[in-house]
Amino acid sequence: MKRGLSIWKRAVTVFTLLSFPFFLTLWPVSQASATINYGEEAAAMAEILIGSPYKYGGISPEGFDASGFTQYVYKEAATNMNIPRTSVAQYKIGKAVKQTDLQFGDLVFYATGAKGKVSFVAVYNGNGTLIGATSKGVKKIKMSDKYWKDRYIGAKRIIK
Template identity: 75%
Template sequence: MNMSLSVSRWTVAVCTVFTLAFFWLFGPVNQASATINYGEEAAAKAELLIGAPYKYGGISPKGFDAGGFTQYVYKEAATQMNIPRTSAAQYQKGKAVKQKDLQFGDLVFYATGKKGKVSFVAIYTGKGTFVGATSKGVKKVKMSSHYWKERYIGAKRLIK
């Protein structure tokens, strides 16, 4: 006994279209969503400003000081956060973070003047580095270098 099922090309085409439409509407492709890691975005924004000059009291790419730099980056990045102007005032905000737990975008604080008093802030950019407005302009720096290591005070997380 030889049985064969006769199906037209039109029927196959219609079934294929319905199957594709079903998977397109209800499959995983439709459920994709985009998320922003605000810390990574802030760190990336900071890195884009490497090379900007230092200027005492500076708050723009024409010239930054430490607090003006971090304030500018947090405001201009996707976080759009308004943070205080000075490094000392910024140190009063956020949640304290241990150095081993640093994440992109965390603020790192240093005493570059009077011992133990916050006078410098920068943005953590991963792998033990930060970007900040040093006296030689905006630079990427290793936190483990002798100068910075001995002046480290702590870190804060302002980005949730």
């Protein structure tokens, strides 16, 4: 009886040792990256805030205006950047980017007031969309919508 139990223990031990590497190949392993795509991180932060209300002069999730929204996104995202408060001042920083070369997190600028003057800024979110604080709150918007297409001024990349 004792001998049978000993053989059984050995068999279990051998099976465990041989199967361990096999089970390791099935175990999900996190592939952590040493680099962060700050543009994608900023766009993700903007997306989290969709639905936040609009508030003139607003700078927090309790209520945003356009430039308060982009300022908040860049400060709270992994970029941890302090950018200017107004859309006009934000338009003066960074590197100009062609609309065809937009990347996640780029700032996109519009003239929603006086023709040709920057008055609105939002965060590019890929696939021809932006996220910004409109008068109806923080929304995802298609850049191809006639209203926005007609008022586009340009874009800036402020992340190096």
